Each structure stands twice: as C-alpha cells, then as structure tokens.
Amino acid sequence: MADTNFTFRVDEDLKAEFTRAAKANDRPASILLRDFMRDYVNRNREALEYDAWVDAELEQRLREADDPATKWIPHEQVxxxxxxLIERIAAEKKRRAG
Incomplete structure (x- = not known):
C-alpha cells in the first residue's frame, strides 16, 4: 500500500507538547500518529462488527419468538x-458442611 500525506491543523502548543513527549519516549511523532490512527480504526471496526453481531442475534431471537412452535414459560414458573434450585443447592452445601 502506498503512503500518502495527511495534513491537518492543530494548536501550536499541543503540537509542541506532543513533539516533546514523543521525543522524550524516543518515538517519532509521525509513528505515534499512525499508531493512534490505526488503533482508532481498529476500535471502530470492532465496534461495528459487535453492533452487527448484536443486530443479527436480536433478529434471530425475534424470529424464534415469533415462531409458533416456540414454547413459552411463564415468568412466575421460572x-x-x-x-x-437455589434452595436445593443451599441445603446440599449445608449438609456437606455438616
């Protein structure tokens, strides 16, 4: 992939502080900016993929809910x-503890 220039305006003080911080860490500012851009793109991609997954899961659950063969269990029964179940587990723990 070919490199290209990316020009943007930034506050002079911010640029100076950023450049000093980069030099203090022995990192060229341009590499740090590329790293920041790459991280941002990756986080955005992951967020979009997650949103798509959630949407697909929701659609599947709605199809299941609309399916006449779906067995519904009343809330009170659950x-x-x-x-x-909690009471059985607690009684078993109490019995084992003696």
Whole structure:
C-alpha cells in the first residue's frame, strides 16, 4: 500500500507538547500518529462488527419468538423453579458442611 500525506491543523502548543513527549519516549511523532490512527480504526471496526453481531442475534431471537412452535414459560414458573434450585443447592452445601 502506498503512503500518502495527511495534513491537518492543530494548536501550536499541543503540537509542541506532543513533539516533546514523543521525543522524550524516543518515538517519532509521525509513528505515534499512525499508531493512534490505526488503533482508532481498529476500535471502530470492532465496534461495528459487535453492533452487527448484536443486530443479527436480536433478529434471530425475534424470529424464534415469533415462531409458533416456540414454547413459552411463564415468568412466575421460572422464578419458582429457580428459587427451588437455589434452595436445593443451599441445603446440599449445608449438609456437606455438616
């Protein structure tokens, strides 16, 4: 891939501080800026990929919810079964602890 120039305006004080900080860390400012740009692009790509994944998962769940063959369990039943499971686990832990 060919290199190209990227020109932008920046506050003079910020440029001076950035250049000093880069030199203090033995890093050319141009390399740091490329690294920052690469990181930003990668974070943005990851965010877009995650958003696409979430959208696809949501669409799949909505299709499943709309499917007439989907078995629905009432909330109260789920809560009761979960409480019973927690109580069984707690009783078993208490029995083992003696």
């Amino acid at each position: 809560v009761a079964e979960t409480r019973a």
